Structures are given as structure tokens and as C-alpha cells.
Amino acid sequence: MIKGSLVQFSAFQDDLSAVAQSPFPEWLVSLAPQLENWLKTQQHGELKAWLKSVEQLPLITPTEISLGDTVTVTNNQIQPGQQARIEGLLKQLMPWRKGPFDLHGVHIDTEWRSDFKWQRVAPHIGDLSGQHVADIGCGSGYHLWRMLEQGAEHVWGIDPGQLFMAQFLAVKHFMPKELQQRAHFFPLGIDDLGPLQCFDTVFSMGVLYHRRSPIDFLSQLKQLLRPGGQLVLETIVIEGGEQDVLVPGQTYGKMRNVWFIPSSKALMHWLRRVGFKQVECVDEGVTELAEQRATAWMEGQSLADFLDPNDNSRTIEGYPAPRRAVIIAK
Template sequence: MMIDYSNFYARIAHSPLRDWLQTLPKQVADWQQQQLHGDFGQWAKTLRLLPEVEPSEVDLQNRVKFGVESDIQPGDAAKLQGLLQQFKPWRKGPFDLFGMSIDTEWRSDWKWDRVAPHLDSLQDRHVLDIGCGSGYHLWRMKGAGAKMAVGIDPGQLFIMQFKAIQKYAPQAITNDVELLPLGVDDLPKLQVFDTVFSMGVLYHRRSPIEFLTQCRDQLRKDGQLVLETLVIQGDEYSVLMPEDRYAQMRNVWFLPSTAALCLWLRRCGFKDIQVVDLNRTSVEEQRATAWMENQSLVDFLDPKDTSKTIEGYPAPLRAVITARRI
């Protein structure tokens, strides 16, 4: 299955993102040829089978909601639910489609509620979300007024989940919200986005300083970075590097203190750096559901002392930090 991005290319041709067209179409075409995941063919078939339904209403300001129950015939509703469950596990959400709730592992709406009060106005802004998963926050960014909300994530299942949700968005909204199958290393130095989000990515990067520089290179002068990541308590020299796994995750490299992270940001060319939120992740915010039946946070904490991970490290503490490009 070839995913058609031609409308997106046409959309950015007359926008500040136009220079991206020098590299983007070839990168996407190369990705289209590499679809290596064994389930990709089945996911593509499932995507084509989704029923055609027009939403009578949309709410992106308070949730990600397309349509109401009366928009869809009962048989199509059952078909839609069965097909969408073939895209499990659903990690980030929730989504509401025609009265059906996709109850994802993460209550990403709770994270958005913590982040949103600290944002520059997104009205008519060009926004980038690096490592956006299935794109939940892209829809919320559009609901907050973004002119364009662009996400990047190389995960093939995430792309399919996003396309399943996007299918039910009105055309005017669809043209302004897109998820591209790229990683941050694939981005040229665009230096045009008004706001760059990176939520839940930094600790997965082997070189956090390089990653923060890559985030800076996407922002225009004085553009806002919104960084959400795992942190530890400590001074500006405190950084945790797990011996192996952290909360059962293999690909966790550096967990700095907020003071250390602010130092990193200053060294990487940011100013006006503020820690605007600290939140201990709860088992109500991250948990197994009917849409994500694997192990979740409760399984990753020490059952005798939930202030620690199962490996003995401090339990997940997440910070939101905002900064501006110098």
C-alpha cells in the first residue's frame, strides 16, 4: 500500500515549509519501499476496509472526537470497532469515533492539560511534534488553532493508527494535520516552525545534546520548544544512566535532573528556560486497557515500594520545560 502524501506536499508548497520539498518526497518514497514490518500488509488491508462515515460534529478543543453515535449504522459501528482493534496496541489517546471510545494505554489528554497552559498561542502557527506516536497531540494542537500541525514518527503501526483516525476528519482539517514516517535524524535544518514539541523522546536518544540541537534547528528565532521528558531529583550535575532497563524499557539512556536539563538547553542555544510542570506518573494515567492489553506501569514498579521501578531506580517523574531559540 502506498500512502498518498501529495495533498500535504501541495499544502506546504506555499507555506514557510516549502524548502522541505527539496528532500521530503524522496525520503517518504524511500520509506514506502521499505515497509518491512511483517504485519504492514495486513494493517494496510484493514485500513482500506474501514467503513465510510461522515462526522456530523468535531471536537478537537476538549478531546479528539469525530462524529456521534447517530452518524453511523449499528453494523458499521461494530465493523469499525473490530477493525480498529486490529491496530492494537493503542498507546496514546484517547480517541472518540462516533460514540466509540478508544481507551488507550496513556491518558495523553492529561498530559495535554498540563502542557497547554504554558504554550505560546498556537493560533495560525506552524507546529512540529517530534516523536508524536499515533498523533493524538497533533489533533489537540489543531484544536488550539494551529495553522498546520505536523508530526514525525517512523513507527509503522503509529502511521496506520493515525491514518485510521484521519480518515474521519473533515477535509479542511485533514489538510492541516499530517504525520510523516520520519525520524528526527531525517530532518533538514528547516528553522521555520513557531513551536516544536518533543514529548517522551529525549530519554530514548543516545545523544541528548545532539537531539536538543536538532530540535533547535527546526525553530525560527524566538520560536518555542516544549520539552516533556523523564527526570530525576538532583542538582545541575545529576544524571541517571540505567545499567540496562528502566521501568522495563531497554532504550532509556539519560535521565537528567531538571537543573541539568536547563543547563543542557542553555548550552544548546536556548533562552527563557522554565520548568513549568513536574508530575509523578500514576497507574491511572498509564495502564493496560482493552485497547492495550500488554503490561503497563503497574507491572514496571516495585510492588513493595512504588516509589521505585522494578529495577530499583526512582519511579517515573516527568517534567515539562519550555524554552525559546536564541
């Protein structure tokens, strides 16, 4: 049993109970000790304050829920004072990078218009009804709610980002109980998971280029899937053939943790090498400035600052500008 969090919140208890009742209760053998260790040793210095902001959010029964492009929770009787309190507390969790959300009239205009990405992905993933779906590197969990909209039975978000976890819990706080019981977040990385071989669909979006060993990462994703399961992989690519891979210098688009950017053809070749079948690139295109930009909820630099001001087809370092592909593999 997990005890002793920095502040009292029951997210892990509820999620561990969901694992126990899932088709893969054996995950508890590794998961429970990992979370217990995390609670004792891994907290970010600001986590206590972030979770306190989540705790202080008012309890408001929703009258309308939409898991559409803007994930929306509404009560048409909300008072202006409650709305102002919600906005103030949610701003304690800035920067908000993945969304957008509208929580009782407070519109969180996130850095990324993650709905743009979902519109590229959703037509190709099939029916998720009844599935247990994992999102590796889920950020604040925006796409978890979209996966529930698509029919998933349970969604399991994995991301070591503790601010992301607080943001997920803030959104979850306003959801009805039925949805809360189906959406889960663990502040872990893929290296903590092992070969579970249990998920029907695994998503990994915007993660591959941050991994020092992309082939090992693809193998880890495969080992999370049950036999016959589906991988949905979204990542930055370059144009080129099966052998074309960009290895940036110290930074790519001012990001220091970018290691390998393959062409989509090279990436599909890698996926086949690690044992995936029916590998298909279903979407590819350049990231537009409207999709990633600074906002009142993310006031730092964004895509426009990462590109050559005289040539938006190149990064500030002179590399090809971000081009993103969606690949589906069985």
C-alpha cells in the first residue's frame, strides 16, 4: 500500500486499484515498489506547491463534458468568484504546454495546439473501444482524454514530468467520477516499465528524438504491447531515404536533448528491424507556427524563436525545420 506522499492525495491508490482489477494485475509486482520509492525520493522541489494548488481547486459538479478538440468541463451555474479562483490556481501550474483545456470557463491556451496533432492521428488508429491504452511521454495528459473519447476502456499515462502530473490531476479533479476511474498517470519513464506485453495500443508522440538509443526505445515500446497490439508513433523526421538520419550538434531548435532524427523511411526500417509488422507512415508534414507558439499560459520561447528568422524552413542552427510524421505499426 502506498503511503506518505508530500501532501495527501489518493491518485496512486486509485490507480493501483485499477491495475489490480485490470487484465494485467501482475504489473503491481514492480509498479507498487516503484511508486513507493518515488514518493520517498523523487519529488521535484516545487511538487508540494503544485499539488497544494490542485488540492485547493473547488469541487464543482459538471453539467457538460466534452472530450473534443478543447477538453471542456462546464457548470452553467458557476459563480464569478469560483471561476477567478480556478484561474488563479491553474496559473500556479504554468507553463501549460499540451492542450487546450476549458475548465469551468477558464480557457487554458496551451503552447501546443495538441488537437492539431490528434486530428492527424485519430483517423488512422481504428476503434479503441474496450482497449487498455498507454501513452508513453503523455505530458499533461491531453491525449489521454481524447483516447477516452475514442472509446478506450482505460488510459495509462507514463511521464516523469512532475509538473505534467500536477496538471493532469488538476484536469482530472473536474472530471466526473466515471472518467476519473478510467484515466491514470504514473510519474515514471519507459525504463521503469519492463516487458509488460499487456497494452492493446501504445502511443508515443514527441519522444523518440529525445532518446539517446532510439532502437532500444522502439524495442521497449514493442515489449509493452500484447501480441497483435498496435503502436502509434509520432515524431520529428527529415526528408530522405532508408539510410538518412540527422544527428544534430549541441542543439536542435534550441533543444539540447535531441539525438537522432531519422527520415520516415529510415524509421519504418528501424521498426521492421525490431520486429514490427504492417508498418505504415499515415501522415507527414512541416510543423506550422499556429501549432506551437507562446501564449499567456506559456510565456517562454516557442517555435517562432527556434527557427531562422530569415528562413522558416530552417532551424536557428541551420537544420531542416521540424517535420512530423505519424507511423502505425502492428
